[in-house]
Amino acid sequence: MNATTFLDLAEQVTIPEDGTISRTLYQDDRLKAVLFGFATGQELSEHTASMPAIMHFVQGEARVTLGNETIDARPNTWVHMPAHLPHSIQARTPVIMLLLLLKGAR
Template sequence: MPATTFTNLAKEVDIPDDGTISKTLYQDDRLKVVLFGFAAGQELSEHTAAVPAVLQFLDGEATVTLGGDEFVSQPNTFVHMPANLPHSIAAKKPTRMLLLLLKTPK
């Protein structure tokens, strides 16, 4: 199977003027990789993921809530979340975020 390569993730998704966009970059039975683009003021309301996940903020600024904790992401912020942790993301500035869903092999 050939390698999957992206040399500039920021070019893979254009942030909309108003709204949120997502693009699946890779998926197999163990991993799903999704690139998000958030316009300023956009958010993902509180939800959970059934599998562990990694968030990597590429640019912008967003308020991230993980359970009862809240912080502001900046470029190069890394987050590892266990499965079923309630979380939300609210973009303060146009923001790109890479999401890795770590699936359990069957």
């Protein structure tokens, strides 16, 4: 088996001046790793995922709503979300976030 490595996640995505970008870094039958870049002020409106997920904020600051709770995410903030939890993200600064979708867990 070959290992998949990224020595600097921030180098894997260029944050747009106005918008959001995503890049799938890895995917198999149990995990999908997606790197997001959000411009300041960009938002991912409230939604749910059918599987548990982990958000790891690599760079920037964002307001994250998790059900009825709101947190201020900054570099190295780590969030585990159960399946079907309503959540949203609003970038306060340019943000890079790694999303891990745990496809093998329900």
